[in-house]
Amino acid sequence: MKYIVLVGDGMADYPLKELKRRTPLEAAGIKNLNYFARAGTLGLIRTTPRGMTPGTDVANLAILGYDPQRYYSGRGPLEALNQGIRYGRQDIIFRCNLVTAANGKLIDYSAGHVTSEEGKELFRALNREIGTGSLKFFPGVSYRNLALLKKPAGLASLLSLRTHPPHDVMGKKFSVIFPKGKGAGMLIGLMERSREILETHPVNARRKRHGKGPANMIWLWGQGTRPEMPSFYRKYGLKGAVISAVDIVKGIGRATGMEIIDVPGATGYFDTDYEGKARYALKALKKNDLVFVHVEAPDEAGHNGDIKAKIKAIEDFDRKVAGTVLKGIGAYGNYKILALTDHPTPISLRTHAPDPVPFAIFKNGDNKRGKAGFNERDAKKSRLFFNKGHKLMEFFLKNTLTPALSPRGRGIR
Ligand SMILES: [Zn+2]
The missing domain is CATH 3.40.720.10 (Alkaline Phosphatase, subunit A)
Incomplete structure (x- = not known):
């Protein structure tokens, strides 16, 4: 059969x-x-x-x-398995969308379906500017990317943070849809910092010239540990x-x-x-x-x-x-x-x-x-x-x- x-x-x-x-x-x-x-x-x-x-x-x-x-046990860790990312039981994987932000709001969960090649370039910049020994970004397909936090302090509270899938909160204000809970400040800090790096990146200058939405921010959600x-x-x-x-x-x-x-x-x-x-x-x-x-x-x-x-x-x-x-x-x-x-x-x-x-x-x-x-x-x-x-x-x-x-x-x- x-x-x-x-x-x-x-x-x-x-x-x-x-x-x-x-x-x-x-x-x-x-x-x-x-x-x-x-x-x-x-x-x-x-x-x-x-x-x-x-x-x-x-x-x-x-x-x-x-x-x-x-x-x-969360979306991020399942996707990480597919990308062959090695991570331990004490590590957290986040889904890390490339999104379009404007006027304090989330405009597009997919950043206009940014290409994987563009994503790779953007994450190279992010890894260089804000990546550390314990924080690393992994570009995937189009807007669907990942971030790995190695053995973070406060693992349990990070796991229980309330994060929103960006496709569910389009058009809403960041003040309403940013992560909430203990440890949220660290994530919000990363997301805000990513804007400064991505907004002026040549990839986005090119996208804007062609009338496409810029991939000008990361959105962290769907966190979890290894299933x-x-x-x-x-x-x-x-x-x-x-x-x-x-x-x-x-x-x-x-x-x-x-x-x-x-x-x-x-x-x-x-x-x-x-x-x-x-x-x-x-x-x-x-x-x-x-x-x-x-x-x-x-x-x-x-x-x-x-x-x-x-x-x-x-x-x-x-x-x-x-x-x-x-x-x-x-x-x-x-x-x-x-x-x-x-x-x-x-x-x-x-x-x-x-x-x-x-x-x-x-x-x-x-x-x-x-x-x-x-x-x-x-x-x-x-x-x-x-x-x-x-x-x-x-x-x-x-x-x-x-x-x-x-x-x-x-x-x-
Ligand atoms: Zn489905």
């Missing part, structure tokens, strides 16, 4: 009046996802445990079968691989001992090579039992509040990823596909929401003629609900019941 998990990041949404009270999933042409739901099994999964912040990190941990309440969790193989006895353009998902793959497969042209944005991801996933099944494919684009469209782009990204995910996988996977004989999204990124909120999301499981031979489609409304009406999202993976891997025999009622907790 071969398994493929297809995650369209942030696809779920709320009904929009611009779409006649439909959600983007309901409005989009998603032939393949609907086929999985109709011929296979449709259900609902809570990927963000109550009380936790909805994020790609927490949600994808749950999808892979790891209880986020037990294993989640400790059992490998995917140890948990399930299956060899797994991860395909994603974003560090956080690859980091989860590393933390769980899965193979990381890099796909040329996978960007994490609208121009990503969707078909390339699907082709690489199919190829990776030769050596692996399970391949986890993550596509970031619908989430970016949600953050941008762009309905058209979101529908397009969902349709691309359906046709180029799900469709290509469905066409090719039959060559392996018996297979199962789990298609889902990690969390809603509603157009109206422009950030993540904790609501449960639809999932569909399709295996070769499934031929049910259901009417329900792959969308929020139909999934809510389905009889299968995983309130503890991390239980879904085991159900996906182990359950061999035909859909008609699936557990009745909302019984799976």
